[in-house]
Amino acid sequence: AQKITQTQPGMFVQEKEAVTLDCTYDTSDPSYGLFWYKQPSSGEMIFLIYQGSYDQQNATEGRYSLNFQKARKSANLVISASQLGDSAMYFCASLGVGGSEKLVFGKGTKLTVNP
């Protein structure tokens, strides 16, 4: 079974500053993937970044980077140079290997970027 924990219900950041959104996971799968999604108020889930459990380097996608610490079972999302458009819900999710596309999501963190 997999479990994702996001302990920050809400976060505030000033425009142009960096912010870290926390995510810890618990899985019995030997191999797994970790994902971050952004959900604006419109409702659509937007894929941001992905990290495989065997990846040696932390994933980066533009202003997004994933701080993956396997021993601590954490996969924190770092957003650099925050923009007003980054205000949204952010979800961390995991996917076990084994022929199923079942994502397990955390409760999410609501990020507000202040001008």
Added chain:
Amino acid sequence: KAGVTQTPRYLIKTRGQQVTLSCSPISGHRSVSWYQQTPGQGLQFLFEYFSETQRNKGNFPGRFSGRQFSNSRSEMNVSTLELGDSALYLCASSLATGDWNEQFFGPGTRLTVL
């Protein structure tokens, strides 16, 4: 390439009725998954279809069912609607060819049960 489409976008039903939601995946994607999102329970996995077969199922009552057609389009059906079924229903598609595949989500169908 067109994204995942879901119809309808909004739906209002009354208790006891049934509803069918539709999802068209990205062309070439063979896996379609459905999720329910509510303020109280968050995002929960309903089921996944791959090549017209249900490959995985979440912990939902039998009132929730789905199917996938040969063109990979999928439908989910909820019978005997309850107030608690009010939610955003999201579908996602993926290639499902490797260990982990990015799932592309549609805009969702917002169902309100009165």
